[in-house]
Amino acid sequence: MTREPVPTPPPPGGDGWRKEIAATFALAWPLALANLLQMLVHAVDVVFVARLGDRELAASALAIALFGLVMWALSGLTGMVAALIAQELGRRRHAVREVRRSVRMALWLAVGSGLIGMALCWQGEALMQLTGQPEALSSRAGDFLRIIMFAMIPMVAASVLRNFVSALGRPIFATAITGVALGASLLFNYALVFGNLGAPALGLEGSALASVLTSLVQLATYLIAIQADRRLRRYRIFGKWWRAEWGRLRDLVRLGVPVMMIIVAEAGLFSGAAFLMGRLGEAELAGHTVALQLAALAFQIPFGIGQAATIRVGYHYGAGDRAAVGRAGWTGIAMAAVTMLLTASAMLLAPELLLAIYIDPAAPKNAAMAGFAVKFMVVAAAFQLADGVQAAAGGALRGLQDTRMPMVIAIFSYWLPGFGIAMWLGFQTPLEGTGVWVGLAVGLVFAAVLLTWRWSWRERFGLVPA
Numbered sequence: 001m002t003r004e005p006v007p008t009p010p011p012p013g014g015d016g017w018r019k020e021i022a023a024t025f026a027l028a029w030p031l032a033l034a035n036l037l038q039m040l041v042h043a044v045d046v047v048f049v050a051r052l053g054d055r056e057l058a059a060s061a062l063a064i065a066l067f068g069l070v071m072w073a074l075s076g077l078t079g080m081v082a083a084l085i086a087q088e089l090g091r092r093r094h095a096v097r098e099v100r101r102s103v104r105m106a107l108w109l110a111v112g113s114g115l116i117g118m119a120l121c122w123q124g125e126a127l128m129q130l131t132g133q134p135e136a137l138s139s140r141a142g143d144f145l146r147i148i149m150f151a152m153i154p155m156v157a158a159s160v161l162r163n164f165v166s167a168l169g170r171p172i173f174a175t176a177i178t179g180v181a182l183g184a185s186l187l188f189n190y191a192l193v194f195g196n197l198g199a200p201a202l203g204l205e206g207s208a209l210a211s212v213l214t215s216l217v218q219l220a221t222y223l224i225a226i227q228a229d230r231r232l233r234r235y236r237i238f239g240k241w242w243r244a245e246w247g248r249l250r251d252l253v254r255l256g257v258p259v260m261m262i263i264v265a266e267a268g269l270f271s272g273a274a275f276l277m278g279r280l281g282e283a284e285l286a287g288h289t290v291a292l293q294l295a296a297l298a299f300q301i302p303f304g305i306g307q308a309a310t311i312r313v314g315y316h317y318g319a320g321d322r323a324a325v326g327r328a329g330w331t332g333i334a335m336a337a338v339t340m341l342l343t344a345s346a347m348l349l350a351p352e353l354l355l356a357i358y359i360d361p362a363a364p365k366n367a368a369m370a371g372f373a374v375k376f377m378v379v380a381a382a383f384q385l386a387d388g389v390q391a392a393a394g395g396a397l398r399g400l401q402d403t404r405m406p407m408v409i410a411i412f413s414y415w416l417p418g419f420g421i422a423m424w425l426g427f428q429t430p431l432e433g434t435g436v437w438v439g440l441a442v443g444l445v446f447a448a449v450l451l452t453w454r455w456s457w458r459e460r461f462g463l464v465p466a
Helices: 017-050 054-079 081-091 096-122 124-130 135-167 171-194 204-228 246-280 282-319 322-349 351-355 364-399 404-428 433-456
Strands: none
Touching: 017 054, 017 135, 017 171, 017 204, 017 282, 017 322, 054 081, 054 096, 054 124, 054 135, 054 204, 054 246, 081 096, 081 135, 081 246, 081 282, 081 364, 096 124, 096 135, 096 246, 124 135, 135 171, 135 204, 135 282, 171 204, 246 282, 246 364, 246 404, 246 433, 282 322, 282 351, 282 364, 282 433, 322 351, 322 364, 322 433, 351 364, 364 404, 364 433, 404 433
């Protein structure tokens, strides 16, 4: 018999706040940077498609809205593999076999759920028409979806491998590989959309094909990096890939479905806000879109911190160290709060400078849009702190494998006080668009307060090891 190799787990950081802060920061900054780079990957498609005309851009926007929602939801479904890996590493150093089982079943889940996601994309044209979109626009969006749907499984599988390398103390791999994906997206869009480098000019379909090829490059790069790294290679995550571990698969589904529902609930809130803005006017909707892009850009930092908190809390949870569990969670929450205070200050003090990332705020044609965007950014600055805290608190609770009650909290917060107040202030008061944003802020504040309260009372709820 061959002896299982002994991995080197992530630094425990359990003997003090200073080490915990250092360990969390070492995990968080590469993940946050990878999140920001991933947004640039998606922005590349928009830049190239925008040159094809308004109709093609609108069709791709509709298609990406559906594809992106499904892909991120499935990434949330499989993403709980990070908490399971961290728990197994914390529980014992001889965790190679258990980690391999978790990753294998997460990849199984990525393929199975990805096939369901592809089926939804195949019916994309019909779904667009059900929402009242024009037939011609729905047809073009459907054409786009029937190509880009082949990126679904590679993207979700790459998300699983990103969680694997991050939980094993290699988060910088996620940053570097997302950078490779950014370069691939630029190259493939340049070649396929307009027919450069000897490739055919495929227009909108070329952009969809570029996304498929980029996803394959990203997945292949993860596989190469894992094979090249001595620590990661020892886990042999594709060993006996055909063997089912039904109990582990059930754990992933049980823990991951609530996370998926949280993503759908939050995405639904902001999509619903866009529909409300559309009823108020085109300028309000355009300003809302730009301001929301800036808020989403800032959110990638606490989102990365929340991912790091899941791993750090999960590691101590597996080790049975209650004090270290508390330190890891509060460290993530504090880091997210400080970060978002900085982004909120930038939104308040230099809104035009931030708007210049997307538009020219000084151009007369953008005057109305920029005016609304600046007004909305004042409210966005107010909810930055809440947005960061709820992301980190949710991540800490996932480290304790607590996902069902956070799902209830999220759905309640986003859709009752959040969307309810947005509708009331937006249409029953003179606040209009600003009132819609106040509603968004209220939903996020409710989520932040309730999730932090649950984290604070984790021992009374029996969430921590005895």
